[in-house]
Amino acid sequence: MTPPAPSWLADVEVLAFDIFGTVVDWHGSIRREVERDLPGIDGDAFARAWRAGYKPAMARVMRGEQGWTLIDDLHRGILDEILPRFGLAHLDEAQRAHLNRVWHRLDPWPDAVEGLERLRRRRLVCTLSNGNLGLLARLSHHGALAWDCVLSAEVFRAYKPDPATYLGVARVFDVAPQRVMLVAAHHDDLAAARACGLRTAYIERPLEFGAAQPKDVTAREGNDLHCRNLLALADLMGS
């Protein structure tokens, strides 16, 4: 049975969704494609190694050690770095470019399409992702995800957890920060949003890093909501 919704929920007008890990399954999608196209490669380790370079790469940009760079290009830089470690240094330019675009072909978690559709009935729904706009567009097309707006680090020229991204959503929609709720599977993202005055909903994604590395998804203090998946969030929001 769904518990009664807290009364402040009625004031939330905009739901901003983190994408990688929250709405789409980057680990499973990359693992499946790598194991299908590159026989003998450990897709599980490959997916995790690629993702592990992500935060350090963004941090270099945000510290100003590197000019503004789209995630597509950061992903490509990390890919070129890890390929030799997996015995794949021989992949040519076309193969690397194709593999890099696996991030445009990530599959949604099984609950995501229906959950989003239900949530969109009663709230404005947008992305708030570090992924670039072209990536998010192709991902949304691939997964048949329907947004009211597609917002990205590319629009704000800043990566999460920079406040410019969270406050940027409130500015775009011309609402107070507490009328925006960030929906994410990552506590650091949610904490940064909360510091800007946004509401926060944690989504459990225990298999984000694969079945071999289950994630601790126990509830933590601070988040306004804690939901198993997007269907549970829709239940809670009466959508």
Add this chain to the structure above:
Amino acid sequence: MTPPAPSWLADVEVLAFDIFGTVVDWHGSIRREVERDLPGIDGDAFARAWRAGYKPAMARVMRGEQGWTLIDDLHRGILDEILPRFGLAHLDEAQRAHLNRVWHRLDPWPDAVEGLERLRRRRLVCTLSNGNLGLLARLSHHGALAWDCVLSAEVFRAYKPDPATYLGVARVFDVAPQRVMLVAAHHDDLAAARACGLRTAYIERPLEFGAAQPKDVTAREGNDLHCRNLLALADLMGS
């Protein structure tokens, strides 16, 4: 019967849609709301007067006479100017703010939702509008329009027909300009896109300015396609 599609159409990967007049019926929506909420006012003339201030206001911004300004604010400035001419100088701040947001509640043309859904099956679909992101998001929500990406003058900090907007779409999607087709009901918009190397599709909207001022929608040289509405475009594109 639908004529055979030209062979270059297969290379078009992205359809970028003008919004006001092409996808949504600004004139009819404003006329209906004004005549419902402000009895005695000529909604037809009011809608046209409001829209008539739109291009001059953007031109002032693009000439640098005014700093960067969102369409919501340009609409509000024009509204404040025309209200006295319609005997509505007495409207208070809340009434003006509400009326200004009619641009967030414009209804799609009858063919738009189904046309877009069909076109999205085979192509990436995005907005390319001078409307700001918040406006486009609420408009898309109101009309249940589903985009892969929502692009706006606000993203490029330039209004159409500035080349930065048309070329910006190609850049976001990382494709050559000729792989993008602008879909619009306005020849000047299409001509500017064509000058940037985009493909162009003209959509007939004879009633854009109301039944009292039918628009000449006869075909002109230059546009790659000429379609009655978005369903005809979907037919032509095999969607």
